[in-house]
Amino acid sequence: MNLNVLVCGGAGYIGAHAARWLARAGHRVTVLDNLSTGHRQAVRWGDLVEADVRDAQALRRAFTAQRYDAVMHFCALSLVGESIARPYVYYDNNVGGTLTLLQAMREAGVERLVFSSTAAVFGEPRQPLIDEDHPTAPINPYGASKLMAERMLADAGQAYGLRSVALRYFNAAGATPSGEIGESHQPETHLIPNALRAAMGNGERLRLFGNDYPTPDGTCVRDYVHVDDLAAAHLAALEYLHDHPGAHRFNLGNGQGFSVLEVVEAVRQVSGRRGLSFDWEPRRAGDPPMLVAASARARQALGWSPRHTDLCEIVASAWRWHAQPRY
């Protein structure tokens, strides 16, 4: 069935990849984005409505202009450190924006939502693999804002019959092989793009935060999941909502952890810059030692499984983008 989907935040990194997958699956896409961290050039699979999700009037206009079958909501501010320094800005955008969007959807009678959540809702992990039953105890305002939004989805399901899937991504990485879109954040805080930029020799030194964590090599361990695998999960979630009312939550990762030093080694291999060096810095605030997903529930319920699980393959796809970024 071909659906008409409003992709809020579709000018951003993950949203643009999802828009591409939606369009290729035959769905109709409209992107709504305020371009605060997104890129006009990333909107290639549907029209762009330049608007803020906190603007109720603009949302009303968008929902009146077209009848949407579903919404995907990628909009957020998502820098952990910035969220600690500017919590009101984060709650305003991530909680306020989601509430305004939910109200507009209800007014327009749109009952299906796929929402971008995060591993940051869990806080400090209590066990090596994090499944959906792991307690949620965010340790920063960013994670708290996403958990609040998840709670709103559950309440909206009870009260108004909203159908929703919250996808808790672990570490999104890589880029589509087509080279049309990729990761372009300003400032860039993520490890893989920062290591790749340093490998390109553009003058930026790679800084590694902390080598005294309780992990095998002392650096943080993360679960890197390819952005195309995340996009595929969004399509599966949309289908799942067809016959599953209520609010659902799935953890999305590869189920494999890689340390910061292992990522640096993969970047050395992929880029051929064997001499890539770095400076040690103190721990970065808000970084848990290890975050690795148990994604069995997504595999079983959504029929989803990540296809790009090899770290070097993920890094290679990012390398191709960073070698020739379009924006």
Ligand SMILES: NC(=O)c1ccc[n+]([C@@H]2O[C@H](COP(=O)([O-])OP(=O)(O)OC[C@H]3O[C@@H](n4cnc5c(N)ncnc54)[C@H](O)[C@@H]3O)[C@@H](O)[C@H]2O)c1
């Ligand atoms: N990148 C990751 O590793 C990761 C991990 C877990 C969760 N997430 C979540 O996934 C989502 C997408 O992340 P991303 O890395 O693509 O980020 P991004 O910054 O590239 O994309 C977010 C998009 O939303 C837009 N936006 C933000 N606030 C808006 C508003 N108020 N109104 C309209 N548009 C707005 C931005 O302009 C941007 O295009 C976010 O919700 C993020 O919290 C990302």
Ligand SMILES: O=c1ccn([C@@H]2O[C@H](COP(=O)(O)OP(=O)(O)O[C@H]3O[C@H](CO)[C@H](O)[C@H](O)[C@H]3O)[C@@H](O)[C@H]2O)c(=O)[nH]1
């Ligand atoms: O230049 C860098 C960048 C990162 N790191 C380290 O590399 C690891 C991974 O950091 P990233 O910034 O790439 O990813 P995070 O795990 O911090 O962030 C991801 O997970 C978070 C949840 O914890 C949020 O969801 C966030 O949006 C998402 O990108 C961390 O130990 C970090 O300290 C460095 O050493 N140097």
